[in-house]
Amino acid sequence: MTTALKAKELLIRAVECDQNGRILEAQTLYQDGIADLMSFVSTEPDDQRRKGFLTRINEYINRADAIKSRINGKLMLGKVIAHLSINENDTGHDYDQIFGEYMTKKTIEILIEEPYLTQNYQYQNLIRFLELAVTNCSQLKYIRLITKQDATNVDQQRTNLGQIKADLERRNVAFHIKYEDSLHDRRIYLSNGYIIKIGRGLHFYKASNPMYSIGLTNYKYRKCLQTDVDIWTNSNSTD
Structure with missing residues (x-):
């Protein structure tokens, strides 16, 4: 499996877990998928495609950060x-x-x-x-x-x-x-x-x-x- 396909699979699973309330697993999958996608983007020669990938990466980073905040809130409040x-x-x-x-x-x-x-x-x-x-x-x-x-x-x-x-x-x-x-x-x-x-x-x-x-x-x-x-x-x- 190529790095890009692996990243895609991880991020699809991350979104599914996020939607199903499995936020701990979603956070891990987002992190792993983002890392693989960043690795792929670093070798992408086409500027336009690279910009598109970076936009998607930022979206996933924002999702991962939102989950992190939710987890921290659950641990600190109560x-x-x-x-x-x-x-x-x-x-x-x-x-x-x-x-x-x-x-x-x-x-x-x-x-x-x-x-x-x-x-x-x-x-x-x-x-x-x-x-x-x-x-x-x-x-x-x-x-x-x-x-x-x-x-x-x-x-x-x-x-x-x-x-x-x-x-x-x-x-x-x-x-x-x-x-x-x-x-x-x-x-x-x-x-x-x-x-x-x-x-x-x-x-x-x-x-x-x-x-x-x-x-x-x-x-x-x-x-x-x-x-x-x-x-x-x-x-x-x-x-």
Whole structure:
């Protein structure tokens, strides 16, 4: 497939996602399509055709910027509807028990901002969350993960996340990974209007001790680290 055809395909899909309310996926597709179209235009010898392409590119950039503003607005605005304080060594706080009720069939997209994904237990926590997502969110189509790059073992991190991506895509869920080394926020945005903010992100469980004991796979039996959980909703939330 030529660069121009690839760009066209990406941008058509971006418009479709935009129209269907899948704004996270639309934003990614717009960005990728614009990049490919810019690459094609840079080699276009005809001035008139190049100007035409640049006009279209600006239109797509404006659409992508509008989506970015919508996403930022959803993340920044809203009100707290539930608060939970988890004390040191508490048990009974599996992800499903804390926020599973907000992850519904109307959740078609999820944004996960989790800075730290470098250790085995951190990948296990992510998988546990994703298992809950594919179980509760039957119409889930797209997940975007934003995390920091593992400075000590970037290849292993990419391999691990690549395996997760491949598995989700076999389940017809697109998985986009973005690395931001300045990331500090820990929050999860659900496209049905709920935002989950956890002080420690996904990683508030203590190690199973001894390893082969109750709580190894069922997190409601795991002891926790102290943290706070807030559930936010914006005006567009739907149950």
